[in-house]
Amino acid sequence: MSEKKLGIIGGGQLGSMLSQAAKKLNIKTIVYTDDKDAPAQNFCDEFIVADYKEKNKILEFVSKVDIITFEFENIPFETLNEMSKLKKVLPKPSVNRLIQHRLAEKDFINKLNIRTTRYVLIEKKI
Numbered sequence: 001m002s003e004k005k006l007g008i009i010g011g012g013q014l015g016s017m018l019s020q021a022a023k024k025l026n027i028k029t030i031v032y033t034d035d036k037d038a039p040a041q042n043f044c045d046e047f048i049v050a051d052y053k054e055k056n057k058i059l060e061f062v063s064k065v066d067i068i069t070f071e072f073e074n075i076p077f078e079t080l081n082e083m084s085k086l087k088k089v090l091p092k093p094s095v096n097r098l099i100q101h102r103l104a105e106k107d108f109i110n111k112l113n114i115r116t117t118r119y120v121l122i123e124k125k126i
Helices: 011-025 055-064 076-084 092-100 102-111
Strands: 004-007 028-033 046-049 067-070
Touching: 004 011, 004 055, 004 076, 011 028, 011 076, 028 055, 046 055, 067 076, 076 092
Parallel strands: 004 028, 004 067, 028 046
Antiparallel strands: none
């Protein structure tokens, strides 16, 4: 059986914990982040630092992994969408797009009959 390689976009605390959990399952992790000081570098098998829109580095990263996930919502949708054309990205990039917009995210959750705290849209400062 070949060794599985998980690509993680983002190198923060969640990327660190994901790398640690993957190691217990004998899954190698490659982290791609724009933060050279990200803590996940201490837990992953390979650490790639580049802008989230740097095409050559993105292609390098995608070529090294079997599947991709992301650890936070502020990754450009376009980057995840391009990656998904080459490798499976979970959750899907459309989920990332949704969670980047808090009002749309809360509306979506409420439509699933999962209640959130009350909220209102504020359009302008008085």
